[in-house]
Amino acid sequence: MHRKVAFLFLGETLLIPHLYPIVEALAAADPALPIELWASTSMHAALLERWSADLPSVRIRRAPGFRTVGDVEGRNPALPAKLPMLARLLPHLARTPVVVCAEQTSLWLPAVVPLKTRFIDTFHGAGSMMARGHWRRRAGWRTLVAAERDRRALIAGGDTPSRVVTTGYVKAAFRQRTPATTLFANTRPVVLYTPHWQAHRSSWWRWGPEVVERVLADGRYNLIFAPHQRLAERAPDLRPFAEGLAGRPGVHVDLDSFAMVDGSYTAAADAYLGDTSSQVVEYMIRPRPCVFLNALGADWKGDVSYEMWGAGEVVETLDSLIPALERAPAMHEGFAAFQARFVEDALGDIGGGAPTRAAAQILMALER
Template structure:
């Protein structure tokens, strides 16, 4: 009798990889008899996964497979976010292959068009959550097309139930990305031991501080000498604001600044793990930062009445600045003021992420095994 076949879909942006790959390694450990394959959309995905599988001694155990329309991008060698094959044609051509597997695990929404449009595939699909926090699109009808959803925390399960997802199809596993190598082993980026601040503006204009204040904040951080600075905006900001590349390039030579718009470190958790102070607006990266409570300052250039909404709850975890000229003083006092926010930060991280340990990936793997049965 052939062992069950499990397919992981690595078809979207590289930011999705850390939310899915830890389950591959955990599943290989939890169920040595399974036939595991990883479908990849580009040579960037293939290069990253092949390196990690080799390091984990799984190169012969887990098969890498190229999707129809696979893109070979030899110029991209550092884990850059690559262009992707046209999604819907690629999924249509992939459907026949997935009929021959017993479970399909994905982290991105687009792949869920397959079970939504082809109901006979639904029992195979398992959706792993990516990201965490209050700004997730929970009402997307594609979510209901997956037979099981793996979510980080009970709060997230409750919110999905509120929008109509049956409770029995939602499994709370913890924050899978917590066990990924970037968060677990942050790099040393600077020669000295000055505190490190990370500025991570969101990529969507209506949620971001970049368009109103971004250039001035970069100039301010470049001119000061008290803090080392990581300038690592959301991976997709450069798509919407291409001028960000020029702005960061103008200061990249400074020894106390580390700038990045392209490498895999943008999404693997490295910068959230390496920073001592978070400066941002509404990016969900702050949730990962708060896995280890540290000072935060939030930017509100539009002067949103954030206490009256449900999607800015993490702004209770630090000082909120609604005037640019107030920012230097807010940064200067952030470390001294941190004790007043610590309890809120711990409670928020627990509510949003659940168990933020490597065990989350193994819990997700066991949920996949249970679904196969």
């Protein structure tokens, strides 16, 4: 096999910031190493081409079944079926020594096909509710995780210690964030509401529309309503509700754009309002007030899955929502130390060194 590395950009746009910084670090570490970026849609390809224009060793390639979409501004497109795409991509990847991915579906290839290719999987998402290892993850050569807590969890689940490597949080080094813009015409505090996409973890189905309406009716806040990118798949009422907010003052609605997943909104907010989305961990990289919504009545105290709820007040009833937002700035001092510890535990290194450590693992895989 020729010496080269392939990166798979086949899934949702939310995966891109977890993967692309490694491309840049690898190109810097070995400028002569051929790097192929396999893209599933024209939107993925447009972003990758723009960012890698000054990286001569990087080549953008269209995966079999590549879909041309009309919007190339970063909106999450309808994706081609991934398993057929992977099956058709297999002959190309079988001739590639190292393949890097950020999702588990691609790991069906090494799990079911005897390959000399070494697959390296980098985790996406963060926090105490993130998904743990599926058995097919163990078919990869290495799994890269942000923090030691994730490494310990995978090993406890049966993974081999030598396979799991802690790198720090790759997304913290993502440089292509949507440029800051003025979303609101006033200086009212900005609240970010990000309900989770899974019904058993989310505040949306029971409280979501009422949460939005109560924040807007209060009139003291600007609201960024940017739920998890996949919520629209599960909640058919979401888009009609969002369309009904168009033109109303004090609210910025985003269900699709790349700003939803590149860290733009977590950086812009003054207060976080949500349930169990891992976005809160990225938000807390710079500690600020949080309010959590226990819409499902979870018995959360002492449950590691809700550990992040130690970062702010937990609202048990809708009538408590606005008072909790009022109290949040004054109460934040009591939560700031927890937030800093939680981020360190959940994300590991956030200083920008994670992509370099990931690139070192890739180069090690090439040499062996």
